[in-house]
Amino acid sequence: MFNMLKAAVIKETRIIFRDIEALAILFVLPAAFVLIMSLALQDAFREQAGIKFSMLIVNKDKGEVGKSLVDAFVESHYFDVIIPESLPDPETIDRETNEGKYQFALVIPEKATSHAVENSKYLLTGLKKYKKDAVEIKLYVDPAIRGDHRSVVLATLNRSIKEIENTIIVEAIGRRSGSKSKKDDKPTLFSEVKDPFENRISDKPSPTSVQQNAPGWGLLAMFFLVIPLAGTLVRERSEGNLLRLQTMAAPISILLAGKIVPYFVVNQIQIGLILLEGVYLLPLLGGEKLEMGPHPEAIIPLSFAISFAAIGYGLMVAAFCRTAEQATSFGATSILILGALGGIMVPKIVMPPLMQEITVFSPMSWGLDGFLAIFVRGADISGILLEVGVMLAFGFICLTIGIIRFNYKLTHA
Amino acid sequence: MEDEEFVAVRKVSKMYSNSKLPAVDNIDLSIRQGSFFGLLGPNGAGKTTLLSMICGLLAPTSGSISIGPDSAKNRQSQDNSLLGLIPQELALYPTLTAGENLAFFGAMQGLSGVPLKNRIKTCLEITKLVARVNDKVENFSGGLKRRLNLAIGLLHEPKLLVLDEPTVGIDPQSRNFIFDSLRQLNNEGMTLIYTTHYMEEAEQLCDDIAIIDSGKIIARGTLDELLHDNQCQSILFRTKNPLPSTLIEKISALPFVEKITSANNKTEILIGNNTPDNNFLADILDSIRNAGLDITSLTMGATNLEQLFLQLTGTQLRD
Ligand SMILES: Nc1ncnc2c1ncn2[C@@H]1O[C@H](COP(=O)(O)OP(=O)(O)OP(=O)(O)O)[C@@H](O)[C@H]1O
Numbered sequence: 142m143f144n145m146l147k148a149a150v151i152k153e154t155r156i157i158f159r160d161i162e163a164l165a166i167l168f169v170l171p172a173a174f175v176l177i178m179s180l181a182l183q184d185a186f187r188e189q190a191g192i193k194f195s196m197l198i199v200n201k202d203k204g205e206v207g208k209s210l211v212d213a214f215v216e217s218h219y220f221d222v223i224i225p226e227s228l229p230d231p232e233t234i235d236r237e238t239n240e241g242k243y244q245f246a247l248v249i250p251e252k253a254t255s256h257a258v259e260n261s262k263y264l265l266t267g268l269k270k271y272k273k274d275a276v277e278i279k280l281y282v283d284p285a286i287r288g289d290h291r292s293v294v295l296a297t298l299n300r301s302i303k304e305i306e307n308t309i310i311v312e313a314i315g316r317r318s319g320s321k322s323k324k325d326d327k328p329t330l331f332s333e334v335k336d337p338f339e340n341r342i343s344d345k346p347s348p349t350s351v352q353q354n355a356p357g358w359g360l361l362a363m364f365f366l367v368i369p370l371a372g373t374l375v376r377e378r379s380e381g382n383l384l385r386l387q388t389m390a391a392p393i394s395i396l397l398a399g400k401i402v403p404y405f406v407v408n409q410i411q412i413g414l415i416l417l418e419g420v421y422l423l424p425l426l427g428g429e430k431l432e433m434g435p436h437p438e439a440i441i442p443l444s445f446a447i448s449f450a451a452i453g454y455g456l457m458v459a460a461f462c463r464t465a466e467q468a469t470s471f472g473a474t475s476i477l478i479l480g481a482l483g484g485i486m487v488p489k490i491v492m493p494p495l496m497q498e499i500t501v502f503s504p505m506s507w508g509l510d511g512f513l514a515i516f517v518r519g520a521d522i523s524g525i526l527l528e529v530g531v532m533l534a535f536g537f538i539c540l541t542i543g544i545i546r547f548n549y550k551l552t553h554a
Numbered sequence: 555m556e557d558e559e560f561v562a563v564r565k566v567s568k569m570y571s572n573s574k575l576p577a578v579d580n581i582d583l584s585i586r587q588g589s590f591f592g593l594l595g596p597n598g599a600g601k602t603t604l605l606s607m608i609c610g611l612l613a614p615t616s617g618s619i620s621i622g623p624d625s626a627k628n629r630q631s632q633d634n635s636l637l638g639l640i641p642q643e644l645a646l647y648p649t650l651t652a653g654e655n656l657a658f659f660g661a662m663q664g665l666s667g668v669p670l671k672n673r674i675k676t677c678l679e680i681t682k683l684v685a686r687v688n689d690k691v692e693n694f695s696g697g698l699k700r701r702l703n704l705a706i707g708l709l710h711e712p713k714l715l716v717l718d719e720p721t722v723g724i725d726p727q728s729r730n731f732i733f734d735s736l737r738q739l740n741n742e743g744m745t746l747i748y749t750t751h752y753m754e755e756a757e758q759l760c761d762d763i764a765i766i767d768s769g770k771i772i773a774r775g776t777l778d779e780l781l782h783d784n785q786c787q788s789i790l791f792r793t794k795n796p797l798p799s800t801l802i803e804k805i806s807a808l809p810f811v812e813k814i815t816s817a818n819n820k821t822e823i824l825i826g827n828n829t830p831d832n833n834f835l836a837d838i839l840d841s842i843r844n845a846g847l848d849i850t851s852l853t854m855g856a857t858n859l860e861q862l863f864l865q866l867t868g869t870q871l872r873d
Pocket residue numbers: 554570571572573577595596597598599600601602603604642751
């Protein structure tokens with residue numbers, strides 16, 4: 142029995158790995174899609190997930206003002222702050238923002254703090270000796286930045302400056318009246334207005350481009366095994382191989398098991414390669430690195446379950462098709478539809494609510510949810526049990542229907 | 555031993571669910587051990603259907619089939635190790651090599667290790683494929699594929715080899731080669747069932763022939779028996795020049811001539827049943843010679859199966 146299974150696995154493995162077309166569909170196509178789509182949609186996803194800008198801050202000031210401004214931008218999650226090691230000259234900054242190397246650049250002049258403090262004293266005392274020019278903080282902007290985004294940044298910047306100004310004045314007043322005010326016991330007049338979406342990020346995953354595209358196209362690729370799987374099986378039936386095998390000692394179930402094993406392995410290689418592509422290759426090509434969350438080990442049961450679903454689906458398609466051409470075209474079409482429905486091509490988060498509900502009918506939607514839970518929400522194995530369960534159930538139902546239909550066809554030739 | 559029944563088909567019929575007429579209609583058939591049995595019939599006669607039932611691939615609608623010495627057992631409950639099937643389709647994996655195909659099917663027959671290796675070697679030798687063992691089947695000619703098809707059926711040393719039109723689409727050399735291999739196997743004691751719609755194949759190979767048409771066996775026996783039972787004789791000759799139509803009319807007017815066909819210098823005359831062995835040959839030859847025609851070749855004797863089939867069914871065997 143073991144020898145039979147081994148022979149069946151070897152035979153099937155040879156057939157797969159000698160089928161150049163199948164290999165292209167299974168490995169090359171999805172790898173290319175992940176690359177192209179991840180890079181192409183990078184900005185679109187960034188906006189979807191919340192705007193994030195890169196900002197160069199050149200802080201020539203040694204005091205509070207510079208520090209407060211830098212802190213304000215570092216703390217905001219809308220900015221990736223870059224602090225240069227050496228201070229670049231204005232021309233370089235101008236050129237580099239124009240080139241889009243960073244989207245904004247902020248230059249805080251020397252002695253900004255001391256000038257501001259002096260000015261506050263002038264404000265309070267009216268003594269000319271304290272008078273200084275207003276501190277000029279300069280902002281450079283990438284011309285490709287949208288106007289509304291520019292306004293958001295300007296607003297943030299000006300608000301921070303106002304805050305700092307207030308602090309300095311309040312401190313100056315405090316010094317004058319002799320009371321030592323501490324920063325912490327400043328009275329709060331208004332509480333801060335919070336971003337209502339800030340807390341929802343955790344339950345509505347908004348993935349990066351590669352977090353959506355790598356598992357998405359990976360899933361589609363795994364399901365594409367339907368094409369070679371159903372194709373060979375249908376050919377085996379129409380070309381008499383199955384008839385011959387039926388007269389032999391091995392039960393037909395050995396033949397089927399011989400298919401499941403190599404295709405399962407192929408699936409794991411597929412998803413492994415695509416994840417590696419996202420983590421290592423994509424950043425080299427200027428894309429974002431695929432972040433897999435704190436529990437990447439949860440991918441293993443998920444991809445096992447997806448593979449089971451895909452193989453089950455493939456066997457079911459094979460059982461219902463008469464010719465290999467039918468199996469190929471029906472297999473490909475149905476997978477593309479399931480993929481579209483599952484939020485592979487168009488992410489679920491941008492679908493209208495009704496469409497989002499319909500996605501439950503696509504196994505790929507569940508698979509993708511599982512990946513997003515791991516990548517974006519940081520779910521561990523216990524967090525994807527529902528998805529794994531649904532995929533396993535889908536695979537099991539397909540397999541059962543397929544085997545019943547297959548046996549019926551064999552005995553009712 | 556020689557006369558022992560090996561395959562017993564008893565009152566077997568098969569109705570496909572989507573057709574009105576039975577594909578196999580109440581067939582009784584007994585095939586002796588060691589015989590080279592030919593099942594001859596036109597397309598759609600029911601050959602494959604009958605074989606499928608003998609191989610246990612298809613359940614008869616009624617009747618019973620058994621193979622092997624234990625003929626009391628029902629076919630469905632017998633194991634298949636006695637039997638090797640060479641299907642009508644080329645049941646091969648084109649992207650695998652000949653050796654890989656053999657290794658796979660051999661394993662599926664339950665062979666492994668050294669015995670499997672030895673059997674593969676032997677079967678490659680029988681079918682003269684040793685030199686092609688590492689070539690992919692997709693690069694094989696039709697003849698080579700048919701030979702490999704045969705080799706696979708021989709792997710587990712079956713006692714009964716069932717061949718469904720194994721020479722479709724191959725050149726005469728490969729065909730003759732397969733014939734020799736089959737004769738050899740038969741001489742070594744293997745029972746063979748060979749279906750074909752080529753009369754000359756059955757004539758050349760089989761010592762026991764059944765003619766099947768529309769699901770029924772319409773004649774059965776050795777070639778001699780078949781031809782003798784249906785006493786039917788013919789004369790076939792070629793002439794340098796075509797026969798003039800006056801001569802054709804004259805010959806067909808002879809009392810014992812049933813039918814005459816003449817085309818391209820080739821003439822065939824069918825002699826009526828129960829014509830006494832008189833001088834009919836002399837009569838015909840005289841009339842040809844009197845017309846001044848030279849006969850370049852002449853064969854005479856019992857009709858071949860082709861004509862027998864025509865006579866039995868009124869239809870041509872091949873389209
Ligand atoms: N699976 C099937 N379902 C329905 N009818 C069938 C099926 N297989 C064969 N038939 C019909 O049964 C009859 C006998 O077919 P069968 O294949 O046994 O003939 P055959 O003698 O092998 O012909 P060929 O020389 O073309 O192989 C035909 O009329 C055919 O159309």
